[in-house]
Amino acid sequence: MKNRLLIGRVIDTGSWVHALDPRAKLTAMLVYAAAIILLRSWPALLLAALFSLAVMAATRISYKFYAKAAKPLRLLMLFIFILQCLTVSQGRVLLQAGPLAVSAGGLSAGGLAVVRMALFISFTALLTFTTTPGRLNQGLDGMLKPFARLRLPVHRLTLMAGLALRFIPTILEESQKILKAQAARGADLRELRLRDKGKMLISLLVPVTVGAFRRAEELVTSMEARGFVVDAPRTEYYEPSWGAKETGFVGLHLLLLAAVLWLL
Amino acid sequence: MSVIFEEVSYEYDKGTPFRQPALNGVNLHIEPGSFTAIAGPTGCGKSTLLQLFGGLLDPTAGSVKVFDTVLKAGAKTPKLRELRRRTGLVFQFPEHQLFEETVEKDLCFGPLNFGLPAEEAKRRAGAALRQVGLPEELLGRSPFHLSGGQMRKAAIASVLAMEPDLLVLDEPGASLDPASRTELTELLLRLCREQGKTVVVVTHRIEELLPYADRWVLMKDGSCLFQGTAEAMAEQLPMLEKEGLQLPECMHWWHWLAGHFGLGGERPVFSAAGLAELTAKLLEQAGAGAGAEEAASLSVPAVQAITAVQAAGGARL
Incomplete structure (x- = not known):
């Protein structure tokens, strides 16, 4: 696969953002999401954009990769833009074709919606670009800890989430291998008719599912062989620690939220 | 020439921060009807090389010519049907190669794809299974219920059933017992000498193929370190050992x-x-x-x- 999923892959540049406690990053992302959802005006959006670009720069990961993260959703963004343009009628009418009209207000609303979405997706990619799935999971575990008092099986849930995440690239790779095996024996997806293509993809289901189950079983065995017991207390290889940097990082995002609310 | 590699390089995930060079300006000529063995430490690019043989990867630089099909870096990928019909690729991990519900269906997959009638495909399936020394009772079984060694043999049979002109095998001896390994080598040698097939084998057990292979290709870090006969290899032994190859x-x-x-x-x-x-x-x-x-x-x-x-x-x- 040429354009493999960018999401879920860490780009390690060793910046200070990479080293932050995953809980801080998760909290900051939640605050950021709130700010993006709440903002309604261009000045607020401009502020959010500048803020995002500054934080992205701090990760020392090229903007190109953030842009790539948002790319798969470009059609959805286009759709939202057109929908907003056509349904919001405010201000001067700029274009009229039969029953369809594009007003200045619609254009502005559409633009706002698209930029917000692009910002949101590319900025939150920061989380997966700078944090390994394991640490992310640990952060999630830490943040959900209060719910354990309510008898919610937090550990199990995060373990499940972690394993599921871990398996996505594996299963993709596995299907890729089977596709290769099929191509090598004369059934190349690229050269098949649409109907045969569908058939081919369905024929993938059985071996990939079987493979996933087999892998899951092997994983359980290997975890148990190394002494893993569900719900047993265990020490962590990586101990997250909350310091001034973490507070600062979350604080910055809170400031953004406050500013957005003020500019609303 | 069956296969010609000219200055072939391959890079995984090209153009992303995860890019990984795997092959580096490899030149390779493989004569029709010859028996070539490829060796080298793990991670030296052997498996990538083999996938290029089957047109499964497009080179990121240089050109690969297999029979009459040319894959050139940057150029549009040509129709690969003819290449695939004449090239049989046995992967390193046979469990990735078998995907049908029964062994028979799996063995027939290739022949049917290349337009053979069902009867002929079944005949070839049976013949191929006998060739690798598996009993025909296995035809009705699910390939996922075979043992590791049987899976390996079935994967080889599924490629033999296509009757390709060029056989490319990635460590076919792994997970086989010594007797089966010898049988397999003998089978490959027979196919090469009697039926004129071109055979390319990746191996970690150089000594097992030393008496048979016409040509050796030794690889290191994505480059070809040596190409030639076993005699020449023995002569250049000190140089090759200095490069860190274990002979x-x-x-x-x-x-x-x-x-x-x-x-x-x-x-x-x-x-x-x-x-x-x-x-x-x-x-x-x-x-x-x-x-x-x-x-x-x-x-x-x-x-x-x-x-x-x-x-x-x-x-x-």
Whole structure:
């Protein structure tokens, strides 16, 4: 696969953002999401954009990769833009074709919606670009800890989430291998008719599912062989620690939220 | 020429921060009807090389020509049907190669794709299974219920059933017992010598293929370090070892013998028995000629080397 999923892959540049406690990053992302959802005006959006670009720069990961993260959703963004343009009628009418009209207000609303979405997706990619799935999971575990008092099986849930995440690239790779095996024996997806293509993809289901189950079983065995017991207390290889940097990082995002609310 | 690689490079995830160069300006010529063995440490790009043979990867630089199909970096990928029909690729992990519900369906997959009637495909499936030494009862079983060795054999059979002109195998001997490995080597040799098929095998057990392969390709870090016959390989032994390649004990012993007794132009012997005989003969001559002292000084390393050759499971005659 040429354009493999960018999401879920860490780009390690060793910046200070990479080293932050995953809980801080998760909290900051939640605050950021709130700010993006709440903002309604261009000045607020401009502020959010500048803020995002500054934080992205701090990760020392090229903007190109953030842009790539948002790319798969470009059609959805286009759709939202057109929908907003056509349904919001405010201000001067700029274009009229039969029953369809594009007003200045619609254009502005559409633009706002698209930029917000692009910002949101590319900025939150920061989380997966700078944090390994394991640490992310640990952060999630830490943040959900209060719910354990309510008898919610937090550990199990995060373990499940972690394993599921871990398996996505594996299963993709596995299907890729089977596709290769099929191509090598004369059934190349690229050269098949649409109907045969569908058939081919369905024929993938059985071996990939079987493979996933087999892998899951092997994983359980290997975890148990190394002494893993569900719900047993265990020490962590990586101990997250909350310091001034973490507070600062979350604080910055809170400031953004406050500013957005003020500019609303 | 069956296969021509010209300055071929391959990079995984090109243009992303995860890019990984795997091959580096590889030049390769494989003659029709020849038996080529490829060796090298893990991660040196052997498997990538083999996937290029089957048109499964497009080179990121240079060009690959397999029969009449040319894959050129940057150019549009041509129709690969003809290439695939004539090239049989056996992957490193057979469990990734079998995907149908029954072994028979899996064996018929290739032939049916290339437009053979169902009857003929089934006949070939049975024949291929017999060729690799599996009982025909397995035809109705699910390939996922086979043992590791059976899976490996079934994967090889599924490629044989296509009757390709070029057979490319990635460590076919792994997960097979020694007897099956010998059988497999003999089968490949038969296909090569009797039916004129071109065979390319990646191996980690150089000594097992030394007596059979016409040509050797040694790889390191994505580049070809050596291409040529086993004789030439034995001559260049010190250079290759300096590059960090591990060559079998029997080659060392031959190299030592050749150097010590001036056997330069002769045909090398790589089998344990052959080396033992030759050593004995040379020692006898040396003993008769130069006196007992030199013979005694020789006999110690000789004994050591012979046991080493035997311990390494050196190739049979």
